[in-house]
Amino acid sequence: xxxxxxxxxxxxxxxxxxxxxxxxCSPLALAAPAGAAPTTPTASALTVExxxxxxxxxxEILRRSGFDDVAPGFARALAxxxxxxxxERLAAADGGRLWRRAVDRAQGRGPExxxxxxxxxxxxxxxRLGMTRALREWRPAFPLPERRRAALEAAVERASRGQDSLDxxxxxxVKRVLITGFDPFQLDSDIRRSxxxxxxxxxxxxxxxxxxxxPARVEAAVFPVRWADFADGTVERTLLPYxxxxxxxxxxxxxxxxxxxxxxxxxxxxxxGRFDVERTNGAWRGGAADxxxxxxxxxxxxxxxxxxxxxxxQWTTTTLPYAAITAAATGPFPVRDNTSVTEIPAGGTAPVDxxxxxxxxxxxxxxxxxxxxxxxxxxRATLLRDAVGLKVPGGHLHTPVLKFGEGNxxxxxxxxxxxxxxRERMAITAQIRAVLAVAVGTTGRx
Numbered sequence: 001x002x003x004x005x006x007x008x009x010x011x012x013x014x015x016x017x018x019x020x021x022x023x024x025c026s027p028l029a030l031a032a033p034a035g036a037a038p039t040t041p042t043a044s045a046l047t048v049e050x051x052x053x054x055x056x057x058x059x060e061i062l063r064r065s066g067f068d069d070v071a072p073g074f075a076r077a078l079a080x081x082x083x084x085x086x087x088e089r090l091a092a093a094d095g096g097r098l099w100r101r102a103v104d105r106a107q108g109r110g111p112e113x114x115x116x117x118x119x120x121x122x123x124x125x126x127x128r129l130g131m132t133r134a135l136r137e138w139r140p141a142f143p144l145p146e147r148r149r150a151a152l153e154a155a156v157e158r159a160s161r162g163q164d165s166l167d168x169x170x171x172x173x174v175k176r177v178l179i180t181g182f183d184p185f186q187l188d189s190d191i192r193r194s195x196x197x198x199x200x201x202x203x204x205x206x207x208x209x210x211x212x213x214x215p216a217r218v219e220a221a222v223f224p225v226r227w228a229d230f231a232d233g234t235v236e237r238t239l240l241p242y243x244x245x246x247x248x249x250x251x252x253x254x255x256x257x258x259x260x261x262x263x264x265x266x267x268x269x270x271x272x273g274r275f276d277v278e279r280t281n282g283a284w285r286g287g288a289a290d291x292x293x294x295x296x297x298x299x300x301x302x303x304x305x306x307x308x309x310x311x312x313x314q315w316t317t318t319t320l321p322y323a324a325i326t327a328a329a330t331g332p333f334p335v336r337d338n339t340s341v342t343e344i345p346a347g348g349t350a351p352v353d354x355x356x357x358x359x360x361x362x363x364x365x366x367x368x369x370x371x372x373x374x375x376x377x378x379x380r381a382t383l384l385r386d387a388v389g390l391k392v393p394g395g396h397l398h399t400p401v402l403k404f405g406e407g408n409x410x411x412x413x414x415x416x417x418x419x420x421x422x423r424e425r426m427a428i429t430a431q432i433r434a435v436l437a438v439a440v441g442t443t444g445r446x
Contacts, residue, residue, distance in 0.1 A: 062127060091153075179266070179267055180377065188293075226373075240307070243385060243390045244307075266374070267432065271398060271400065273334075277336070278396040307387035316379055339357050344362060368396075393442065399432070
């Protein structure tokens, strides 16, 4: 983002464990202080993303996928809850059900629910917003401080994005691959937008691919296009347990292990007509508006309480096997090794574009992936890799820009989908799968 398959086995929800890993970053740690006066239950103001939900395009996407029942069902269940703890359990459970439903639909399991292509990532996005909107509009019959309402929203967000149900198997029989995608974005210019990285996450989550190094299981999660979530540690909270594995569960539940990843790549939509393996990531936010219309400029903030490198580096570097990936025939789109950055040279004051990477002592102004959230997730993931000493291939892959077909490019009059649009999205997903097979193949057999 710039400005062979097997059925998924059931996996445990790990919200409590992930919260303990990064307690300082988790809104679930917030609770009303003892003796505080109850907060009058009132509806909160809708976010910019939630306000878009009422438009005809989001409603058509939900209706034509069968996901229009998600938010109403969640709202009815919320109304029956009798306390904050019960509501919290519901939020996590229904969020997880939404993620599994979206994955199942994308992978051809269960009812189609409508005539929209199964590979479409947009029903998940708009249904999640329906759930968070229902939470914001809910007036519970019991005291609910706004901090607890925010914790409910966080539970929906994590579970419905697959962030707390990643299942990396233990042992050496299967390689473990973790990928991430993004929500649709730039919706004010075309609310019909889909994000091929999110579609690929749904299509590949829990699947096994054949590689020269043997079978590899892919686990996926999706992230929001919002500056604040990144500053609050959503990336580190999700990735750290799989970069530095540990026990799952809490007494009296038996402990089990999850396996450390053998390869990871963050993925986002990038440039027209090509894939890019981004060589270098920069510690700079360039200020473009996110999905809430919020702009942030400055050094990428590292959340408190997470492993990091000090002093904070201006640049991090991919460890993905870019030479092997770019040399392989993985699909219809060219794959480039992108080495360009924008920097302020040591002793300088003005930004300079560097086609061959940063010079010593320079300050970042854009990585190969730009200065938006795709660059930032790559920077955060690779910084965390370096902080915990994870010696595996990891980095960022940019996909081609997904386009609507000829005659369907006007957002004011265009249809929400067309055959060319679907074909291109499916081709991008297929090529991502092929790129992963090449990349894992360089890791060797266990």
